[in-house]
Amino acid sequence: MLAPALWVASLAPSGCAKEPEAPADAASVAPDVDDAVAPASPPAPAPVDPVASGLRVGEHLQPFDAFTGESGERSCPLCRLDGFPKILAAGTIGDEAFGEDLKNIDAIVAKYGEDQVKAIAVLIDAPANARAGPEPAPALPARAEQWRRQLEISMPLVVPAAGDAASSTWDTHYRVTRNRTLMLADRANQVRYSAVAPTDLAALDAAIRSAVDS
Helix, strand or coil: CCCHHHHHHHHCCCCCCCCCCCCCCHHHHCCCCCCCCCCCCCCCCCCCCCCCCCCCCCCECCCCCEEECCCCCEECCCHHHCCCCEEEEEECCCCHHHHHHHHHHHHHHHHHCCCCCEEEEEECCCCHHHHECCCCCCCHHHHHHHHHHHHCCCCCEEEECECCHHHCHHHHHHCCCCCCEEEEECCCCEEEEEEECCCCCHHHHHHHHHHHHC
């Protein structure tokens, strides 16, 4: 009789060790590329409006009523500039950076000559409801004139009127919402330059040169 160990060995067929199953082919288990769900593309970012305040290039200036600091009278400051290229600077009275803009603009006008280009500054301190009625916000024209003399500039500083259909153009058409908004329009009042708080006025100077020569 065989010994137990030898008997067990004799029952096992030669080469009985079971080979491990080969892994399935990767190609057979990977999802088909065409059947895979592609991730959703993120929405395209909204275009950034280069002009955050004021009119865009190609739009036109429109007459608006304002109180002139020097005289305190209500009139259309643009109407006296018809036929000239004109710079319109809007900002906050007493702001140092805006004051520097006005001095630089005044120097540009002097370089070309007032018979070639004009400039006007519009003060945006008072909201429309404070400017409503036949009179401007208290003391604003006087403060404007005082600041103009302090800056030693020649351009007029005006306070927009509001409160009726004839004087609401500034608020509804120009859409100035930020300090140091600058615009240049040609002789036909079409805007050729528009910017908010530019780092320099080289582009404005180039636009003036083009408007003067046209």
